[in-house]
Amino acid sequence: MQHPISGRQLAATLLALGLTAGAGAHAADGSGAPTSLSSDLSRSLSVSGFGTVGLVHSSERHADFTSSVLKNNGAGASERWSADVDTRLGLQLDLALSKRWSAVLQVVSEQDLDNSYRPRVEWANIKYQATPELALRIGRMALPMFLAAEYRKVGYVYPWVRPPVEGYGALPFTSSDGVDANYHWRLGTVHNVSQVFYGHADVALQAPLRAYGRRIAGLANTSDWGALSLRASLIEAEATSAIGGQLFDALAAFGPAGSALASRYAIDHKRISVASLGLNYDPGRWFAMAEASRTRSRSLLGATRSVYASAGWRQGAFTPYLSWSRVRAASPTADPGLPLDGLAPALAGQAAALNGALAGMLATIPQQTSTSAGLRWDLHTDMAAKLQYDRVTPQGGSRGTLINQTPGFASGRTTHVVSVALDFVY
Amino acid sequence: MGCAKLFRHAAAMLVRRVLLPALLLGPGMPAMAAELVVIVSAKSPVTALRADQVAAIFLGQSARFPDGVEAVPLDQPLGAPLRDAFYLRVTNKTPPLLKAWWSKMVFTGRGQPPAEAADSTAVRRRVADHPDMLGYIDRAALDPSVRAVLVVQ
Numbered sequence: 001m002q003h004p005i006s007g008r009q010l011a012a013t014l015l016a017l018g019l020t021a022g023a024g025a026h027a028a029d030g031s032g033a034p035t036s037l038s039s040d041l042s043r044s045l046s047v048s049g050f051g052t053v054g055l056v057h058s059s060e061r062h063a064d065f066t067s068s069v070l071k072n073n074g075a076g077a078s079e080r081w082s083a084d085v086d087t088r089l090g091l092q093l094d095l096a097l098s099k100r101w102s103a104v105l106q107v108v109s110e111q112d113l114d115n116s117y118r119p120r121v122e123w124a125n126i127k128y129q130a131t132p133e134l135a136l137r138i139g140r141m142a143l144p145m146f147l148a149a150e151y152r153k154v155g156y157v158y159p160w161v162r163p164p165v166e167g168y169g170a171l172p173f174t175s176s177d178g179v180d181a182n183y184h185w186r187l188g189t190v191h192n193v194s195q196v197f198y199g200h201a202d203v204a205l206q207a208p209l210r211a212y213g214r215r216i217a218g219l220a221n222t223s224d225w226g227a228l229s230l231r232a233s234l235i236e237a238e239a240t241s242a243i244g245g246q247l248f249d250a251l252a253a254f255g256p257a258g259s260a261l262a263s264r265y266a267i268d269h270k271r272i273s274v275a276s277l278g279l280n281y282d283p284g285r286w287f288a289m290a291e292a293s294r295t296r297s298r299s300l301l302g303a304t305r306s307v308y309a310s311a312g313w314r315q316g317a318f319t320p321y322l323s324w325s326r327v328r329a330a331s332p333t334a335d336p337g338l339p340l341d342g343l344a345p346a347l348a349g350q351a352a353a354l355n356g357a358l359a360g361m362l363a364t365i366p367q368q369t370s371t372s373a374g375l376r377w378d379l380h381t382d383m384a385a386k387l388q389y390d391r392v393t394p395q396g397g398s399r400g401t402l403i404n405q406t407p408g409f410a411s412g413r414t415t416h417v418v419s420v421a422l423d424f425v426y
Numbered sequence: 427m428g429c430a431k432l433f434r435h436a437a438a439m440l441v442r443r444v445l446l447p448a449l450l451l452g453p454g455m456p457a458m459a460a461e462l463v464v465i466v467s468a469k470s471p472v473t474a475l476r477a478d479q480v481a482a483i484f485l486g487q488s489a490r491f492p493d494g495v496e497a498v499p500l501d502q503p504l505g506a507p508l509r510d511a512f513y514l515r516v517t518n519k520t521p522p523l524l525k526a527w528w529s530k531m532v533f534t535g536r537g538q539p540p541a542e543a544a545d546s547t548a549v550r551r552r553v554a555d556h557p558d559m560l561g562y563i564d565r566a567a568l569d570p571s572v573r574a575v576l577v578v579q
Contacts, residue, residue, distance in 0.1 A: 048532055092533060104535050123535065132489030132496055142534065150534040157530045182536075184488070189478055191487040193536075224487060226478065227518070284518035317522075378522040425529045 046094045052155040054086030054421035062409035063402035065392065065417050067162045068169050070203075072115035075417070077404055084111040086162055086421050090122070090153060100129045108153055113206045122153070122175055133184040142175045144195045144220035147231050147278035147291050149174065155423035159287070159321050159376050161388040162419075164308040165401045166327035166368055167276075167293055173213050173237070176201035180218075190225045201237075211241040211267070227283040235274045241267040244300060247357050254338050254351060261337065261358065265300040272297035286313045294330065302365035303331035312376075319376040326369045333362050333398060363411070368400030369393050383424045390417040461565040462512055462578040465550065468571055470557045471495070475575045481517045483560055485527065486537040491560075499540040500549055500561040508546065512562050515578050 058065040058076035066074030066085050075082035088110035095103045106123035125139025142150040148163045149171070155161070162168075178199015185192050197218035203211045220233035248262035278291035290309040297303060305328050312321030337355030340348045374388030392415045394400025399411065464480050466472045472491050482488035484499045491497045502509035513519050519527060531537045543549045546563035553561040554571035561572075568574060 046538065050529065050533060090533070094532070094538060096538075106533070125535065127535065137535070151530050154529055154533045157526050157533070186488065191482060284520070284523065314520075314523075381521045381525045384522070425525065425533075 043098070044096045046096075047091070048094070048426060049089070049091040050154045050156060050423075050425045051089040052086050052421050052423045053083075054155075054161065054419060055081055055083050056085040056417060056419045057081050058415055058417045060402065060409075060413070060415040062407075063399060063405035063415075065415060066169075066401075066403055067165060069172060069401075069403070070113055070205075071111055071403065072113050072206075073111075073404055076402070076415070077406055084115075086155070086419065087111070088153060092123070102127045102129070110153075113204070135182045136179070137182075138179045140175055140177050141180060141197075143173060143201075143216070143235060144180075144197055144218045145171070145233050145235055145274055146276045146293065147229075147280060147289065154425070155386075155421060156382070156384055156425045159312050159319055159386075160310070160323065160372070160374060161386045161421045164306075164310075164323060164325035164370065164372075165392075166325040166366065166370060167291065167306040167308060169401045170295070170304070170327070170366055171274075172205075172211050173201045173203060173216070176213060176216050178216065190223050192224075193222045195220045197235075205241070205243070209242055211239065211243070213237040213239050213272075227281055229280040229282070231276075231278045231280075233274075233276050237272055239267050239270050239272045239297070239299070239301075243267055244361055247354065247361070250350075250354055251338065251358070254354075257338055258354075261335070264298065265335075265358070265361070267297075267299045267301065270297050270299040270301075272299070272301065284314070287311065296330075298331075300361050300364075302329055302333065302362070304328065304366060305330050317378045319378070321374050321376065323372040323374075324370070325372070327366045327401075329365045329367050329396070329398070331365070333365050333367065333396060334359065335362060363398050365398060366401050367394065367396040367398035367411075369395065382426060383422065386419070386421045386423065388419045388421075390419070391415075392417055460508065460511070462508065462515070462562055463565045463568060463574040464560065464562045464576040464578065465553050465568070465572040466560055466575055467554050467557045468573050470573065472575055473573070475560075477516050477576060477578070480560070480562075480576055484513075484540060485517060486531055486539075496558050498556065498559050500552055500559050501540040501542045502546070502549060502562070503542050503544060506545075508562070508564060512578060 056065065056075040057080060060076040062077055064074035064076045064078050071084065074085050088108060090106060090108045092104065092106040097103065103126045104123055107119045108122045109117045109119040111117060121140060123140055125137045125141050128136045130136060146167065148158055149168065151157045152163050152168055176199040178197060180195055180197040183194045199216050201213040201216060205211055216235065216237040218235040220231065222229065222231045244266065248266045251258035252262045273296045274293065276291060276293035280289040281287065288311040292307040294305045295303060306326065308323060308325035310321060310323035312319045335358060337358050338351040340351055343351055370390050370392045372388055372390045374386060377385045379385055392400065394402060394411045397411045399405050399409065464475060471493065479492055483497050489496060510521055513524050528539045543552050546567035549561040549563050550567055550569065550572050553559045
């Protein structure tokens with residue numbers, strides 16, 4: 001997913017899409033209501049987008065608080081106040097080619113692991129609406145995970161400044177290239193959408209590292225019954241990345257014990273799976289939601305279980321809300337490493353250093369609890385301001401979802417995070 | 427901008443954006459006096475719909491009438507009081523919640539909001555000509571070219 005593209009490529013793509021739309025097409029006005037396909041309008045191009053301007057302060061001085069593992073830095077150790085945690089801009093072009101065929105391109109600019117804001121293609125797919133119930137898509141699309149993973153970048157859509165980092169922040173893959181089918185079906189007054197997905201992903205980490213997801217298979221179902229929405233999803237993939245490659249090569253040089261450690265923890269054709277079950281009740285005046293998920297992998301990514309619950313009340317334009325969120329490791333977060341007994345002092349020193357490096361990697365398996373309180377203020381029908389306070393506590397020797405920790409970092413210490421954000425859609 | 431001016435501006439904003447909507451949407455206060463009717467073409471076989479069926483079609487959850495025929499919703503313009511009243515009564519969504527709903531649909535590739543017509547007369551004319559369309563108008567704009575399938579109180 002998310003191949004970085006140059007500005008020139010982006011401009012060329014946008015231009016090509018614009019030309020394809022042809023003389024008969026028209027761009028939607030800025031009212032935020034893109035002209036939709038109707039029975040007597042065969043072609044239309046709508047331009048829409050979303051964005052967030054955010055500023056975050058963290059009390060932790062020895063690590064950065066940020067919103068995703070795909071970020072270079074955040075608030076805390078790198079900067080007291082960071083605008084990089086939540087700020088982003090997205091542009092989407094929807095092209096209706098006929099009653100059945102349509103195409104979508106979504107480009108998002110936000111801080112990445114290389115500390116650049118190079119726009120990435122998040123979505124680029126062609127949809128064939130075979131019947132009003134069945135849609136088939138090919139191209140790049142969001143992975144069907146969690147309640148909010150597909151729209152996690154569109155801050156205006158959800159009440160918080162960002163989805164709970166304990167579940168959402170650890171996802172390295174958010175979209176992928178493949179095919180999917182969405183089927184709408186009804187059971188009495190319950191509206192369901194079932195989705196099956198198959199594809200692959202290739203995401204750039206800190207250069208030259210990359211992460212590959214092959215044979216990604218996903219299954220999701222959303223059931224809406226009045227104000228109640230229930231979503232279940234399951235994703236499986238085979239992941240490969242050279243993360244920790246030097247460490248694993250060095251471990252393997254220590255014979256069978258080292259090789260065993262390398263094959264246990266290297267992300268080398270490892271099956272990973274993510275399952276989640278989420279519930280959202282939103283009758284309008286208030287909302288409550290909860291979601292539980294688990295990830296599994298026999299690698300340095302580890303296995304985790306996460307859960308969050310959130311509720312809020314809408315008072316006119318104000319929505320105060322409270323959230324609680326937790327992630328726990330479901331696999332060992334410590335490993336005895338290489339046996340040092342019987343090694344020559346020089347080799348024992350090297351082996352101890354490698355064991356230390358391995359322990360450092362396992363400490364990145366997130367274990368953390370957060371409680372949050374916030375206020376959303378709908379300034380306008382397409383703009384909302386948010387203020388949020390998070391009390392974030394990494395636990396059990398883990399750094400939690402924090403990044404860039406320095407030697408002074410201590411797990412178990414609570415970080416106080418204050419965020420302000422302005423979300424808009426256009 | 428001076429401090430006093432800034433404060434006045436903020437206070438005006440608070441009244442306009444918060445207190446007034448809160449009063450208007452408060453319980454027991456009718457948001458709109460006009461009676462709304464949901465309509466189909468007189469040529470359509472549909473005779474009655476429930477509010478949840480209308481809501482599903484206007485929110486993009488269903489693309490068919492209960493009898494299985496394809497349904498195309500037609501909206502009043504953005505900002506029209508009739509539109510805000512319709513969505514509040516039929517879907518429990520205020521304009522910001524409706525905007526959030528469609529932002530979710532659009533930015534996940536699940537659909538686009540309904541097309542719009544200028545006012546009740548324009549909606550009635552287009553619905554009358556298209557048996558697959560579903561619209562809502564002020565009851566006063568009803569005529570024999572369309573059939574009311576739901577009265578929204």
